[in-house]
Amino acid sequence: xxxNTLTPSEGSTxxxxxxxxxxxxxxxxxxxxxxxxxxSRSGYKRKxxxxxxxxxxxxxxxxxxxxxxxxxxxxxxxxxxxxxxAEQFNLTSITLETLVAHGLSSKNDxxxxxxxxxxxxxxxxxxxxxxxxxxxAVEALGGTVTxx
Numbered sequence: 001x002x003x004n005t006l007t008p009s010e011g012s013t014x015x016x017x018x019x020x021x022x023x024x025x026x027x028x029x030x031x032x033x034x035x036x037x038x039x040s041r042s043g044y045k046r047k048x049x050x051x052x053x054x055x056x057x058x059x060x061x062x063x064x065x066x067x068x069x070x071x072x073x074x075x076x077x078x079x080x081x082x083x084x085x086a087e088q089f090n091l092t093s094i095t096l097e098t099l100v101a102h103g104l105s106s107k108n109d110x111x112x113x114x115x116x117x118x119x120x121x122x123x124x125x126x127x128x129x130x131x132x133x134x135x136x137a138v139e140a141l142g143g144t145v146t147x148x
Contacts, residue, residue: 074129075109079137080117082125093124096148119143 020031033040049056082094085102099105113125115133125138126146135145 072110074112075105076112076114077104077127078114078116079119079134082113082123083117083119083121086121086123092122093126095126113138 017027018025019027022028030040038044039046049058051057077099081104085091085094085098085104089102091098096105096107096111099111100107105111110129111127112129112131113127113134114131115137119137119141122141123138123143124146125143126148128148130138130145130147138145
């Protein structure tokens with residue numbers, strides 16, 4: 001072993017340049033921050049969406065629309081979906097539990113039955129809401145409609 005063959009052990013040294021260690025280091029003086037301005041100061045933190053004093057995009061773009069905080073959102077289910085469910089599993093009544101069991105809704109969803117498609121079998125349907133066409137179609141075949 002000779003002094004000229006000694007090397008530091010693996011992982012003990014870092015390959016990055018040390019900044020702010022005097023002008024002789026090549027990274028002294030401004031320490032890679034440029035000259036003056038807020039970005040060169042310690043403690044600088046840029047606000048999200050800040051565009052250098054220009055009006056930020058989020059404030060330039062016009063806003064419109066309104067969603068009521070008291071709105072009730074329903075999961076729509078059409079009559080043709082109920083028909084295919086009844087044919088596939090030989091059902092005569094469809095409730096919230098059957099829709100959850102077959103993956104058409106979650107237990108917290110509010111269901112609204114809409115009149116899309118054709119209904120050909122007599123069904124007893126219970127849901128939170130019904131459209132007028134859905135009620136007419138179910139009752140025309142002798143089925144019953146129950147609001148939860």
